[in-house]
Amino acid sequence: MKLNTTRFIFILRGILIGIVAGLVVSLFRLAIEFLLECVIRLFKLGHFDVKFLGLLAIIFLVIVVVVGKLIQAEPNIKGSGIPQIEGQLSGELEMDWWSVLWRKWIGGVLSISSGLSLGREGPSIQLGAAVGQGLAEVSKIKGSGRRVFIAGGASAGLSAAFNAPIASTLFILEEVYHNFSPLVWTTSLSAALAANYISLSFFGLTPVLNMKNNIQFPISQYFNLILLGIILGLFGLLYQYLTLNSKKFYKHFKFIPQRYWSIIPYVILMFVGYFLPNYIGGGNRIILNFSDYIPGVKFLIILLIVRLIFSVLSYGSGLPGGIFLPILSLGAIIGALYGVIAAKLGMLDSHFIVDCIIYAMAGYFACIGKAPFTAILLITEMVGSLQHLMPLAVVSLISYTVVDLLNGLPIYEALLEQLNKNPTRQGSNIAFTDKIRIPVFVGSLIQDRQVRQINWPKNSLLIEIERGEKHILPHGDTIIRSGDTLVVEADEKNQNIIVKEIKYLANGTESH
Structure with a gap:
């Protein structure tokens, strides 16, 4: 009997991609978490001694210059990197994997760890994809095989960033690659699992967003899910509009070269970090804090406005950083705000406010990225509980439907269209x-x-x-x-x- 080894070989290749990408992204994640803790401590020390704030200002200015130089040398490291990978997989642009890999790693660490509202997931996807592309080129694999390597690397990168291998695989298939080819999903899944194993070895088995709430949401309260889904959809449209038009804001500052636009969010960061040091960064700290303490309505409204503006301007500056985690944190704030108000009005038992936070994260990502299946699985894996599947699906479907009815576009496709208005084709002439x-x-x-x-x-x-x-x-x-x-x-x-x-x-x- 002749063995069919085609998929088996790609699974082995996926494991190799996942191991390498898992190491690269785990070190990336470690560096960000360590340096962000240092920045938060300096902000807190600044309340007692102003020289620490001066030190931070100097550090941020150096980061602006260094990252600006990196972007000037390699424009493809700007932003999350997901639109670039989507364009690469569809043949719309090309990249030099090594140039992207080391510059994105350094630029991403400096930008994200400084406390701006940027996520590690997009850069992790691009780092993983660069690893996949590099291994394909070293192995002299071209064409569809090369794209499978890139997709596998992207899946591994997201898996290592969030410890969510199933959702990571689905995200690449649903949102980035738009194809459920057997070779693609087997390679992506094996790469994601291998990368997740490497990441768990660094960070342990505790879920990334361990919310400590496994209470099942009662059927009698499902009307709250409908209202929450509608609200998330409307806020999702607002986020899309602001993010896709953020560059119009920066163009008013004609005296600042585009590669140094980040000076503006860093000025905002100095104020946010001074008054709200525990609420800076990509947002996972905010989400985890809600598990222990949920603020009042006034503070949540202020936090929502500040984080929305801060997130849009941080990403719009072009720094290497993603919107994935900021979107989840904004969804969590909206969910907390809805839950607190509903509890005050007697519409919801206060025990279920944390549940609203969990469901809102999925719903907000589902409507902005227009990837509801990924949103449901992602939050399930990140929270580490299967108790929330039905409510997650309800909120995600409703928020997705609201955005779809109002002609909202998938955010990453829309960002790719903007990118292609000024395409940058770099790397080897393939x-x-x-x-x-x-x-x-x-x-x-x-x-x-x-x-x-x-x-x-x-x-x-x-x-x-x-x-x-x-x-x-x-x-x-x-x-x-x-x-x-x-x-x-x-x-x-x-x-x-x-x-x-x-x-x-x-x-x-x-x-x-």
């Missing part, structure tokens, strides 16, 4: 015939049609149809079914255009 996999959805333009009846894009060739475990060699009379995955061969230079045209045929829309 030119080869590539295979791309595109799923066919129910109700698409090509469902139940013969191959010969479809107007295929130029410079593309349908070479295979994946139908479950079957691999069909298509001919003119082959009928395409919903659920199929089309394997199309295309020149790498035309890949972006071809993908968009075939996605329009297979999905009925240019963006999935």
